[in-house]
Amino acid sequence: MSGPSKTTYTGRTVHAEAILGRELCARLPQTKVLLVGAGGIGCELLKNVVLTGFGNITLLDLDTIDLSNLNRQFLFKKKDVKQSKALIAAQTAAPFNPNVHIHPIHGNIKEPEFDIEWFAGFDIVLNALDNLDARRHVNKMCMASNVPLVESGTAGYLGQVQPLLKDRTECFDCIPKPTPKTFPVCTIRSTPSQPIHCIVWAKSYLLGQLFGEDEDASGELDDAEKQGENAQEIATLRKEAQAFKAVRAALRSPTTTGDAARMAFQKVFNSDIRNLLSMADMWRSRAPPLPLDFDSINNGTFILREELPSQTNAVPNGPSKAKANGTKNNIASGSRGVEKLLNGANGANGSTLTAAGLKDQRSLTLGDNLALFVSSTDRLAARLQAGEDTISFDKDDDDTLDFVTAAANLRSFAYTIERKTRWEVKEMAGNIIPAIATTNAIISGLIVLQALQLLRKSYDSLKNVHLQFKPSVPLSTISMCPPNPNCGICRDVYTKVLCDPARVTLGEIVDGILGDGEGKDDGTGKREVSVYEDKRILSDPDWDDNFERTLESLNVTRGKFLTIVDEDGEWGTIAVGLGVLPPNHPVEAPPFVLPSPLPLPPRKARPSTPPSATLKRSAPDDEILEIGPSTKRAKTNDTASIDITSPSKKRRLDEDGLILMESANDKLEDDVIEID
Numbered sequence: 001m002s003g004p005s006k007t008t009y010t011g012r013t014v015h016a017e018a019i020l021g022r023e024l025c026a027r028l029p030q031t032k033v034l035l036v037g038a039g040g041i042g043c044e045l046l047k048n049v050v051l052t053g054f055g056n057i058t059l060l061d062l063d064t065i066d067l068s069n070l071n072r073q074f075l076f077k078k079k080d081v082k083q084s085k086a087l088i089a090a091q092t093a094a095p096f097n098p099n100v101h102i103h104p105i106h107g108n109i110k111e112p113e114f115d116i117e118w119f120a121g122f123d124i125v126l127n128a129l130d131n132l133d134a135r136r137h138v139n140k141m142c143m144a145s146n147v148p149l150v151e152s153g154t155a156g157y158l159g160q161v162q163p164l165l166k167d168r169t170e171c172f173d174c175i176p177k178p179t180p181k182t183f184p185v186c187t188i189r190s191t192p193s194q195p196i197h198c199i200v201w202a203k204s205y206l207l208g209q210l211f212g213e214d215e216d217a218s219g220e221l222d223d224a225e226k227q228g229e230n231a232q233e234i235a236t237l238r239k240e241a242q243a244f245k246a247v248r249a250a251l252r253s254p255t256t257t258g259d260a261a262r263m264a265f266q267k268v269f270n271s272d273i274r275n276l277l278s279m280a281d282m283w284r285s286r287a288p289p290l291p292l293d294f295d296s297i298n299n300g301t302f303i304l305r306e307e308l309p310s311q312t313n314a315v316p317n318g319p320s321k322a323k324a325n326g327t328k329n330n331i332a333s334g335s336r337g338v339e340k341l342l343n344g345a346n347g348a349n350g351s352t353l354t355a356a357g358l359k360d361q362r363s364l365t366l367g368d369n370l371a372l373f374v375s376s377t378d379r380l381a382a383r384l385q386a387g388e389d390t391i392s393f394d395k396d397d398d399d400t401l402d403f404v405t406a407a408a409n410l411r412s413f414a415y416t417i418e419r420k421t422r423w424e425v426k427e428m429a430g431n432i433i434p435a436i437a438t439t440n441a442i443i444s445g446l447i448v449l450q451a452l453q454l455l456r457k458s459y460d461s462l463k464n465v466h467l468q469f470k471p472s473v474p475l476s477t478i479s480m481c482p483p484n485p486n487c488g489i490c491r492d493v494y495t496k497v498l499c500d501p502a503r504v505t506l507g508e509i510v511d512g513i514l515g516d517g518e519g520k521d522d523g524t525g526k527r528e529v530s531v532y533e534d535k536r537i538l539s540d541p542d543w544d545d546n547f548e549r550t551l552e553s554l555n556v557t558r559g560k561f562l563t564i565v566d567e568d569g570e571w572g573t574i575a576v577g578l579g580v581l582p583p584n585h586p587v588e589a590p591p592f593v594l595p596s597p598l599p600l601p602p603r604k605a606r607p608s609t610p611p612s613a614t615l616k617r618s619a620p621d622d623e624i625l626e627i628g629p630s631t632k633r634a635k636t637n638d639t640a641s642i643d644i645t646s647p648s649k650k651r652r653l654d655e656d657g658l659i660l661m662e663s664a665n666d667k668l669e670d671d672v673i674e675i676d
């Protein structure tokens with residue numbers, strides 16, 4: 001039998017109608033829901049929204065299914081491994097309700113096609129995301145398009161649900177978030193994007209595969225094949241498992257240990273990465289990793305890919321251009337060699353680095369990490385042969401710490417992620433929280449309850465709900481707070497311009513949005529402003545060189561925002577989202593359509609205390625980064641202090657430094673000054 005019977009469906013509707021009320025219940029089949037994320041929370045949540053009676057669901061996720069997801073992401077089966085999460089989740093959940101339409105999208109929510117207009121087509125957005133960056137992006141898009149959002153997150157036994165609506169409640173960015181030290185396990189195996197992902201991979205996965213208990217996956221794979229599941233994928237997984245077996249055997253036999261480190265290296269940093277690369281779908285929205293090669297790193301001929309400055313978020317203190325490969329390296333072996341390596345006794349700054357306090361704090365080159373990988377693998381293999389059954393991570397066990405440091409850094413090189421010193425790895429390696437299915441299930445239920453309140457417009461009933469580790473009071477609720485008046489995201493006035501970025505200039509947009517004012521005192525008309533795209537400053541009152549340039553030449557295109565900040569802090573900030581011209585736009589007409597009426601920014605109260613008092617660190621003149629030749633302009637402190645009352649802009653200055661770019665094509669050079 002496929003799908004529920006007519007009786008079940010009718011019975012469900014009766015109960016839903018009794019609980020939700022006739023009006024809301026009748027509205028759900030037409031309500032357009034965007035569900036972002038089809039992972040731990042997403043699977044639970046999709047099931048809930050389908051069973052509640054929502055009829056029009058768009059489900060978006062950029063990931064593919066990993067074997068390690070299957071213990072909690074219950075819409076997936078073993079045969080689905082390596083397929084799109086969004087597609088499979090939609091396929092599995094659709095039969096739960098015969099009247100549901102689920103539109104799955106395998107993609108990145110930050111792609112330009114998902115612009116303000118696209119977001120505005122939904123009645124409500126539900127976040128089931130596990131990373132801060134994407135959550136902040138969806139928050140901003142919902143604030144810009146004025147669509148209600150329910151935000152959520154889980155970490156182990158803890159969870160949170162927060163309904164958000166522009167001008168009614170706080171937004172996700174009203175209170176700055178501390179950088180989380182924990183994260184779900186599912187990002188570790190296939191698509192790391194931060195140093196901690198690589199550290200956890202080395203510590204919890206690779207170390208166990210090589211030196212831990214024999215985790216034999218072949219039984220599982222046999223079963224899967226018997227059931228006639230995706231033979232090609234099973235073959236790939238079996239090959240991977242077999243290759244680990246060979247390495248494990250080599251590590252345990254005195255005759256082969258000499259070559260075991262090389263075998264292990266080539267397996268995980270070369271052939272496994274090549275296998276991943278062959279799945280082109282995975283790398284449509286991400287930078288693909290680079291396979292490493294043992295011999296050419298060892299003899300100093302390996303070439304690392306040039307790291308491109310990120311197109312949207314150039315981070316000045318990310319990994320420096322990784323052309324330096326380390327000097328030609330003779331592998332240090334034995335503990336004396338490692339001691340030398342970590343103390344940097346061979347390094348250029350030898351004398352200062354040998355100070356006891358700086359031990360372990362030297363950044364290791366690619367060659368250094370290879371040497372450390374070989375040396376620690378040899379030491380761990382010797383311990384197995386001396387009779388230790390299994391070895392697991394202990395931050396105070398130098399052999400395992402060396403291994404995790406080297407393996408994590410090598411993986412970071414392959415994925416173009418910032419590397420960490422041994423000292424930093426020791427600090428970071430201790431902090432992992434498992435993803436717990438029950439927490440995801442509870443949070444998903446709460447998301448639906450808050451979504452229903454938003455759809456009913458029962459704004460007074462909205463609650464910020466926390467799931468906490470207190471058996472007597474597992475749930476705590478807090479009434480919603482009003483927006484933070486200084487929030488740099490939800491206090492901006494949003495508008496949109498439809499345009500052809502190849503033909504429209506920055507000046508046309510800025511002048512068009514400000515309008516002529518006609519003597520009205522409403523914030524329209526010419527005034528002194530600075531213009532940003534994300535963290536890049538594109539113009540200020542003393543510098544309008546870019547006004548004549550097209551948006552495309554400034555790399556300001558569909559889906560991005562131009563932020564217009566009043567120089568005197570008298571008027572609120574206007575954020576202009578860029579969309580595409582309608583298909584019927586006449587060719588001879590100006591290549592842009594301004595909003596009508598023009599946005600009216602609110603008049604701002606001036607801060608009574610000097611904002612610098614609350615700044616952790618202001619960005620004085622000499623810390624401003626200038627990229628490329630820029631002899632025309634002399635900067636004053638004004639740029640650095642623009643709108644520092646806005647927490648998000650203050651944070652941008654604080655965390656990222658201020659980057660002045662004359663052109664989107666400018667590259668960050670090695671000699672840029674790094675703030676911090």
Ligand SMILES: [Zn+2]
Pocket residue numbers: 170171172173174175483484487488489490491
């Ligand atoms: Zn806000």
